[in-house]
Amino acid sequence: MKFIGIVGTNAEFSYNRLLLNYMQKHFAAEADLEILEVTDVPMFNESDDQTNSPIIQTFNDKITAADGVIIATPEHNHSIPSALKSVLEWLSFNVHPFDGKPTMLVGASLSDQGSSRAQLHLRQILDAPGVNAAVMPGNEFLLGNVQLAFDDEGNLKDQGTIDFLETCFSRFMRFTKISNLLNIPEEITFTPGTFDVTTPGHNGDLPMKVTLSKKRIEKIDIDTSKETEGIADVVFERIPQEIIDGQTLNVDVISGASITSHGVIDGVAQAVKMAGVNPDYLRQRPKAGALQAIPDEEYTTDVVIVGAGGAGLTAAAKTLQEGKQPIVVEKFPAIGGNTVRAGGPMNAADPEWQKQFPAIPGESHTLQEIVAMDPESIDAEYRPDFLALRDQLQTYLAENTDENSYLFDSTLLYRIQTYLGGKRTDLNGQEIHGQYDLVKILTDHALESVEWLEDIGVEFDKSEVTMPVGAIWRRGHKPAKSVGYAYIEALSNYVKAHGGQIMTETDVTSLIDEDGRVCGIVATGAKGQKITIHAQAVVLASGGFGANTQMLKQYNTYWTEIDDDIQTSNSPAITGDGIRLGQSVGADLVGMGFSQMMPVSDPETGELFTGLQVPPQNFVMVNQQGQRFVNEYGSRDTLTQAAIDNGGLFYLIADDNIKATAYNTSQEKIDQQVAAGTLYRDETLAGLAQQLGMDPAVFEQTIANYNRYADEGLDPEFGKDVFDLKVEKAPFYATPRKPAVHHTMGGLKIDTKAHVINETGQVIKGLYAAGEVAGGIHAGNRLGGNSLTDIFTFGRIAAHNAIAEAAE
Amino acid sequence: MKLIGIVGTNSDHSTNRQLLQYMQQYFSKEAEIEVCEIKDLPAFNEPADKVAPATVQELSNKISAADGVIISTPEYDHSIPAVLKSAIEWLSYTTRPLIDKPVMIVGASHGSLGTSRAQGHLRQILDAPELKARLMPSAEFLLGHSLTAFDDNGQLVFPEKVQELEECFEEFRDFVTINNELVKNHQAKAELNRQFSWELDANGGQN
Ligand SMILES: Cc1cc2nc3c(=O)[nH]c(=O)nc-3n(C[C@H](O)[C@H](O)[C@H](O)COP(=O)(O)OP(=O)(O)OC[C@H]3O[C@@H](n4cnc5c(N)ncnc54)[C@H](O)[C@@H]3O)c2cc1C
Ligand SMILES: Cc1cc2nc3c(=O)[nH]c(=O)nc-3n(C[C@H](O)[C@H](O)[C@H](O)COP(=O)(O)O)c2cc1C
Ligand SMILES: Cc1cc2nc3c(=O)[nH]c(=O)nc-3n(C[C@H](O)[C@H](O)[C@H](O)COP(=O)(O)O)c2cc1C
DSSP states (O other): OEEEEEOOOSSSOOOOHHHHHHHHHHTTOEEEEEEEETTOOOOOOSSSOOSSHHHHHHHHHHHHHSSEEEEEEEEBBBBBOOOHHHHHHHHTOOOOOTTEEEEEEEEEOOOTTTTTTHHHHHHHHTTTTTOOEOOOOOEEEEEOSGGGBBBBSBBBBBBBHHHHHHHHHHHHHHHHHHHHHHHOOOOOOOOOOOEEEEOOSHHHHEEEEEEOOHHHHHHHHOOTTSSSTTHHHHHHHHHHHHHHHOOSSSOOOOOOHHHHHHHHHHHHHHHHTTTTTTTTHHHHSTTTTTTTOOOEEEEEEEEEOOOOOOHHHHHHHHHTTTTOOOOESHHHHHHOOOOOGSSSSSEOOHHHHHTSSOOOOOHHHHHHHHHOOOOSOOOOGHHOOOOOHHHHHHHHHOOSSSOOOOOOOOHHHHHHHHHHHHHHHTTOOOEEEHHHHHHHHHHHHHHHHHHHHHHHTTTEEEEEEEETOOOOOSEEESSSHHHHHHHHHHHHHHHTTTOOOOESSEEEEEEEETTTTEEEEEEEEEEEOOOEOOOSSSEEEEOOOOOOOHHHHHHSSSSSOOOTTBBSSOOOTOOHHHHHHHHHHHEEEEEOOOOEEEEEEEEOOOOOSOOOOOOOGGGGGEOTOOOBOTTTSSSHHHHHHHHHTTTOOOOEEHHHHTTTSSSSSOOHHHHHHHTTSSSSSSSSSSHHHHHHTTHHHHHHHHHHHHHHHHHHOTTTTTTTOOOOSSOOOOSSEEHHHEEEEEEEEEEEEBBBOEEETTTTTEEEEEEEEEEEOOOSSSOOOOOOTTTHHHHHHHHHHHHHHHHHHHHH | OOOEEEEEOOOOSSSHHHHHHHHHHHTTTOEEEEEOOTTTTTOOOOOTTTTOOHHHHHHHHHHHHHHHEEEEEEBBBOOOHHHHHHHHHHHHHTOOOOTTTTEEEEEEEESSTHHHHHHHHHHHHHHHTTTOEESSSOOOOEOSSSSGSSSSOOOOOOOOOOOOHHHHHHHHHHHHHHHHHHHHHTTHHHHHHHHHHHHHTTOOOOO
């Protein structure tokens, strides 16, 4: 028989450890007792899941594989030590190796009581549903006055005590045998057939057909059409496979797509139930491929790239084009990062193309405003460009006075708008604007990036020039296929077709730094194995830190407040890892205090595309008291700060006509959300106010005023001057909104060759960074559509220099 | 009256933290409650020198200076979280500021039972000889369904729970006053308790 013994304390000296050592020796002929120490187990923390750390995986794997467990607990303050409690918490959180496991308690203490109270607590703890151990009843082995119990060889002195321990142990061997019979999987027989089931997915219903034979789950056919391409795909590739391979419903959900994952698992469970079997039996089965310890891995390549988002895949494709071999390591099961979520086109000035489109009202006014700016207000490094732009604009404006004028653009206009758009001052009075040399590269090479992407296989829809939200100007190049995914699909196809390697579920934890040169990475694989990759250069492309609230709060100098429970539109993977990796080798940071919020996000999930999202001219925003509080046509940061000042949560009000202008939804989704309580609907304004806990009279007055301002075209309260529809036709809707983190402008300091720069202004050899992980370009505020340009431009630059300099 | 509220968890999102923050604000006229975190204390590891790390000493000083302590505990696996246990172990192993200190236990859980089992354990723990806290007898405040208990402004939305908490808190204030009268004349015994050691005890007082 194979047992695991757990020493219930992290103290350097422990009688309980002596006791287990003694048992190991004494019972060696009957059982193999392997002793595990809790000393290196981190303190349990729900907010910092370390289930995948090697130490917890060791506990999990060994306990799972053992026939039974013996816990030796000291008594601290009438209970068990925190160090033991912490391990039990980890092992009842995301993994549950104690479930049904035969367990014996022993304890030694200095008092006569011999840890009796601690053992009673421990029994109750092991009985909690998350632990659910099969604790042997009775047979309490309590070793009191333990300081007198052992001789110098660590053997128990008292024969009576030894006899009792032997009795307890032999009972435990029998108990283990019998208990484990209960752990043999339940015999199951399905009523064979194909079952149609539907569960809620992320974007609506998720219908599927599940085929069961008498003994097996044979086939899972899912209608995947509604779920998000590029995000939910891995779920469909992996979860049905794991269910069928392991004939189990005990499968891990995919991080970043847990909703779809649960949809699939629950659907199969429903079918199993329809076939007459309790799905819990299948949930208790082991995972597919569980328990296989994976050996550590080691690779050597030319360039290793951290993160398979847009910047990382671009660097990989460029590496291949230059005849070198890249490995891209990605911590999530799915590639794409935030890039796959991007909803907008990318910016690039292409005057020849833009010329084909007529100008629209207001655009010449924007240009006139630039011409009218005082050159002294422009920072010196941008002033020559500004003056040259002013000449361009004056010429254009002089020649284009009629309605037939065309859409103007130039690299200079793009550069100055990027600069002006990013210029901000934080709460400490610190001014920031984009670093000139980086902004120049971005704007000079943007069009080249579009053309490069076309070569890679991204097809753009040239029939339309769009203005991404928050972009200030119409210079957006929009892929023909669904936006963010189009880039990721083309780039990853290119990388794979040309022999590049992308390793998913590989979380980079440190850089290899030899003689002041970065030459590889160390990562943790899906099964906890250590993966080492040696390379001539490392490119950090791991994105920003929008999903790391602690880090946002640590650096924030721009917002008066960032809530602990603030949501984000970002992938949960975007936690600033690359910034920490860079810092570990001395990297300097820039602009870290500046983050961009999306004011109109879902308060529960941070997503943009729930509720009714309508064009800003139709935004009617009211606070929790039912009053308007801001000019709804304002910029993202004005709306965000106004929302923060009004307690965060606010509502977007719509009537039936405004609802019709929503671009994100369908009647099915609306009904689903109303039913779920995430969107409010009512036949009257007063009723809506009541649902929202507002004073109906206040709310009705607010809407009456808004409608009057819409008629008059001007809002004397907050200055809204662009209106479309009024709020008048029932039913009325309220979409709850709250600002969520959208983008982080700050990051690693880089130079024009994408080198990471250290705190003394020197290049860190072998280390490059591209994309949201780097700072300096977007400064205080990123223009919509500029990130994509950034990642495809600097991703190429990073790879090019990494290869060129390795050759030197 | 000056009280210390200890958040019994290191989780970023805790309804027990919300509960203490709510009490702090709701009872601001009756008492000054300082909410203290334990998430940055090191994990207890029985160091031979028995010296409290700076963060533990800081918490200990606050407790010593306060008239009473409120502990808000989550329930993990039918007991208190390891991180709270670790904080208590530090206090019991080094400075022992809880001796004779009036303590009120509250707790919030996502399920319906409101940490009843964790609170039971916590009472037994605080009664251990090296802690000897003065626990308010028989009054428990259990907040079940804690995920829906607070609105966006941190207000407790169950009216019957607000009332129960008011009653409990009033009783606790009386308890603090009476207890602190009682222990005035008890300094010598408290000092003895501070000297208590399981090692000494086990050796019949000979060390
Ligand atoms: C909802 C949404 C909409 C947006 N819309 C637009 C838009 O319309 N236009 C625009 O220009 N910008 C937009 N943005 C911003 C833009 O998408 C991002 O700034 C950009 O995609 C960042 O690209 P990246 O390659 O730097 O990082 P990402 O694409 O985020 O990729 C980083 C990758 O690194 C991986 N990673 C992180 N840490 C590790 C580690 N330790 N080990 C291994 N891998 C790691 C991550 O899992 C991720 O896959 C939007 C962002 C969001 C969230
Ligand atoms: C545009 C967009 C589309 C998404 N589509 C899906 C989807 O189809 N399925 C899914 O489970 N999650 C999807 N998500 C992600 C979830 O909204 C959420 O961010 C994610 O589930 C959180 O991580 P978790 O699943 O690990 O909890 C999408 C997010 C965005 C921004
Ligand atoms: C490892 C673990 C074990 C848990 N065990 C319990 C339990 O036994 N009883 C319970 O009511 N809640 C349990 N929970 C759920 C909640 O964390 C618990 O209800 C807690 O009291 C909520 O308090 P908080 O909001 O301050 O974290 C457990 C959670 C974790 C992570």
